[in-house]
Amino acid sequence: MSETLYRLADHTCVAPLVQGWTAWWMTVAPVPASLHVHKAQLPLLQAYLQSPEFHARASKDAALSGGTFVGIAPERAGEVKALLQQMQESQVDRVRLAEALEEFQGWLVEEAKGQSLEPLYEKLPEPLRGLVELSYDYINRPFVRMMEGALYRAGYHKPQLQSLRLLPLESDASRPHLFTTPYLMEPGQIDWAVPFSEERISRLFETDLSPRPLGHLRDVMGPAVTRDEQLLPLLTEAPPSRYTPWEGPGPRVRYLGHACALVEWKGITILVDPVISARPTSGGMQRLTFHELPPRIDYALITHSHPDHLAIDTLLRLRHRIGQLVVPRCNGFLVGDYSPKRLAHSLGFQNVLELDTYESVPLPDGELISVPFLGEHGDIGHAKSSYVVRTGKQQLLFAADSMCVDDAIYRHMRQNLGPIQTVFMNTEIEGAPHTWTLEALFPKKRDRKLEKNRRCRGSNTGEGLRILELVGASKLYNYAMGLEPWMEHIIGPPCAPDAPRMKESDRLLAEARARGLGAERLYGVTDLVLES
Incomplete structure (x- = not known):
């Protein structure tokens, strides 16, 4: 009689943590993490302990979304106090x-x-x-x-504080907010103390496509699992989906939500800004999850380090499938301009390509090209890159949150690469303050009045139309709008239809259509088949 085979259930979320806090570059890269723990995390927990009731109430107030409030119930303040003490000692x-x-x-x-x-x-x-x-x-x-x-x-990188939290995802809104709230243990969760670089992590995630016996999973996770009853609710016997390679004459782009897109072309798979979610037990918006992705992802592209584009949980889950991780080049002159390449190596990636502007990688009858990306960083010089993917005569620009503040950038792009028929572009016209996630990197003494107009924004309608005109586009896909509910723990609740960014999106789409372009705002899983 054959053994029962298991994989992680679709509702099982695996959250990488650094001493209880969600792992992102500001908690992993040594210098940003040092500044962040000192100037953000420790003061935040201290403020919570002064008024747990206020923080718990404010964290649930939609009008205060984006504020620095710890979303933990007052009756658990003792656990927060213990975490604070542990952080002060170990860091x-x-x-x-x-x-x-x-x-x-x-x-x-x-x-x-x-x-x-x-x-x-x-x-x-x-x-x-x-x-x-x-x-x-x-x-x-x-x-x-x-x-x-x-x-x-030198010891400022702390893999001994890293762990993976396995939990059943009840709803998209149930995850603690990435910036403000640490994970406390809940019933039904497993905390696996394991450095992110460990090969054992890939052995667990290989079961997404190749289910294994329960004993194998217990061996992989070691002391984290003492009883089968801990693990079984997080597993399923259902077989994984069978991936069918795309064989069309032109490329297929599978939009997976927010800024994540899968490009399939002549047997090559390219995953842009991977952010993939588990499926909540309570249901919710349809999505593709891990076992439904290709068994091999030849290239995973990262445009920049904001956690809605560089998601460590997704990268670790797909690490064993990714052939080459492609990241933008850093300059290293600012304390916060950390190296995405070094970060990737600390996550266990062996094959990491760090592309500078207009460096490229050949594809079958195509090319992958790093191109300039201005905007979204409030004039802070951190590593970022947009990408052009050439598939035969078709070129696609994944512009992320780019804005057009210099026409010559896109004029040169057209001169260097030829017409770019399809553009994926954001319209975040407000943007968070430039210090929203980066306040810890700034010195205390500075003229804040001069900084008031510095926002992490993308293009408005006029700037977006200029990009389309200058690169010779015939199709616009408005994406990365923060509409999918599984982005809530990163960027807050989806915005209302009358929000400024949505009104600007409507204007851009209407103006583009009036000029004869195909224009669509992407939302949820969408298959786009482009001409060869």
Whole structure:
């Protein structure tokens, strides 16, 4: 009699955590994580403990969506207090690094006016010694360049704090908000203390396509599972879906929600900005989940590090299927301009391509090209890239949250690459404040009045139409609008139809159609078959 085979159930969510907090680049990359724990996470938990009732109430108020409120019930304040103490003890070195960096940067700006920086190395505080280079730009503004590779090896990268939380997803709204609320243990959950780079993680996720006996899963997860009853509610005996390769004459684009799209062309699969969700037990909007994706993803493309585009949970779940992870190149001059390539290596990826502007990768009768991406970062120079995918004579631009502030960018794109027939583009005209997720990276002393008009926005209607005109587009797909409910724990509830970004989307679509272009706003799973 054959053994029963199991895979993770469609409702099983696997959340990567760093000491209870959702893993994203600001909790994993050493310098951002040090600043974030010191200036964001610890103060947030301390504020919660002063008024748990207020935080719990405010976190459920839709009018306060996007605020910094911990969504944990007051009766669990004792657990939050214990977490705070654990973080203060286990991340004391990160806190000291952040304090030293903040103090020294302020001192350096006042002290260094163009003279040699050599004597100033003697003034470096101990936590920074051997880990930084002091430099000027060409107009003698000093800065501290962090040696990121050294920081990963100096103990500021903390895989011992990493874990995977397996839980039944009750609803899309049931996940703690990524930025403000840590995960506390709930009945029916399993916390697996395992570094993200471990190969054992792939052995668990391989069961999405190749179910295995219960004993195999227990062996993989080790002491995290002491009884079969813990694991069985998170598993299913249902066989995985069988993937049928696309064989059409032209490319197929499977839009999977928000900014995630699967391009299939001549046996090649390309997954853009992978964010994939489990299916809630309570139902909800239709979606494709992990066992329904191709068994091999040749290229996974990351446009930028915002967690609605770079989702560590999805990347870990698909790591064993991804042939090449393609990430934008960082410059490393700002403390927050961390290396996505180094981050990917810390997540266990071996094959990582870091593409600079107009570098490319050949495809069968096609090409994958990194192209400029302006916007969405509030004028902060962090790594980002849009991508053009050429499939035969058809070219597709995945512009993410790009905005058109310089026509010449897209004029040069057309000159370099030829007409780009299909554009996937966002219309986030408001955007969050430029410090919304990055406040911890900024020094305390600065002129906030000058920063008020800096927003993380995309193109408005006029700018969007200029992009379409300049690249020679005939089709527009308005995407990455934050409409799918499974994005709620990252960017908040879906916006109402009368929200500014939706009204702007309507205007862009109407104007594009008036000019004879095909124009559509994407929502949920949609198959798009393009001409060859």
